[in-house]
């Protein structure tokens with residue numbers, strides 16, 4: 001049990017993130033000066049969630065949702081930093097798995113809900129959390145950790161590199177028409193929003209990890225998502241596409257909101273996945289057919305999404321931004337390097353530097369057949385964060401060499417490395433956590 005101080009009238013309106021967890025002698029896994037770090041369990045994760053929400057300037061979840069908030073935390077994966085009895089920092093992760101170039105899938109911790117109480121920042125609390133979290137995840141045998149960064153300047157120092165980017169778009173519905181020669185396949189239906197819990201996880205699993213960068217969604221991640229959608233003040237709807245044989249093969253979750261004039265609204269795509277490009281295309285056909293929508297926004301779309309090619313007027317799609325999405329931290333470099341495929345060509349030897357997880361440091365020979373440790377001299381030297389950036393194929397080694405992120409013995413090495421790491425399409429995750 002834990003206690004949280006509340007406003008004098010106890011209405012909850014003024015609740016703060018001053019959270020006291022009872023002193024415990026057990027479960028402490030580390031100490032730095034006045035701070036102790038321990039694994040959080042039971043209702044303590046709900047308090048950690050309140051701390052996280054406060055750090056993002058959001059109010060706590062309603063008391064009636066306590067059980068659901070708790071269900072959104074996998075057991076044994078939340079950490080808390082305590083200053084005396086005060087919870088002042090937290091981090092957690094979901095157990096997931098990542099599809100890598102070539103189609104293999106390896107374990108991945110989806111790291112999330114990192115927060116330090118506003119009056120304790122810049123004193124090393126996150127550094128303490130990261131040190132323990134990385135060691136814990138590597139100790140569990142997880143191959144990757146991944147996160148979405150609130151700010152780009154935070155996580156490189158902990159070995160995370162930008163491995164995937166996404167684009168955001170606005171579609172002007174009034175001029176967005178699907179080219180008439182594009183065949184209509186299957187059909188799309190709205191589903192009962194109160195029943196999506198039993199529909200979407202299985203459908204997402206059936207869609208599968210068909211692209212490098214996609215990740216599995218554990219139950220706790222879905223629970224957290226459903227809670228967010230249920231408690232949103234916006235109107236949220238779900239549509240499912242089935243193919244010509246009647247098999248469900250894609251879904252879209254979207255919200256609509258009025259723009260103030262009364263009759264027109266905008267629509268925002270929250271989650272859209274198709275097992276095939278055709279399923280995704282047909283979901284777009286549905287979205288574009290909804291009446292009284294001025295514009296459609298997508299915050300998280302693959303950078304190579306072909307939507308504009310589908311339309312009679314490609315300028316109906318305005319790209320409003322391109323941002324970093326997956327920050328990848330390779331926890332087990334030998335396993336990660338061996339898991340992905342490489343285009344052919346001559347070998348390169350890379351030297352990886354990883355002071356936080358030194359078992360990763362060393363030289364690796366990579367060629368079209370795979371990758372393994374070697375004692376040969378290095379052609380390229382890079383940090384584990386830079387290897388994370390290269391790994392899914394989003395950026396070429398030559399681009400990172402030119403910007404000073406890695407060093408190469410000569411230009412010909414870079415051409416070889418570019419060829420080896422190149423992938424046919426850029427990575428895309430499509431899951432926020």
Ligand SMILES: CC(=O)SCCNC(=O)CCNC(=O)[C@H](O)C(C)(C)COP(=O)(O)OP(=O)(O)OC[C@H]1O[C@@H](n2cnc3c(N)ncnc32)[C@H](O)[C@@H]1OP(=O)(O)O
Nearest residue numbers: 055112113114115116121122123124125126127147150153
């Ligand atoms: C995956 C996610 O959950 S993303 C959400 C992350 N959470 C938030 O953004 C919520 C608001 N912010 C916070 O809670 C905190 O400021 C955190 C978690 C970002 C940082 O925690 P802190 O305890 O202040 O970090 P810590 O003191 O360990 O700093 C480590 C280093 O990172 C730097 N750093 C930390 N945060 C930032 C930042 N926002 N911008 C720039 N540098 C930063 C520090 O200056 C320090 O650098 P140094 O090693 O050269 O001295």
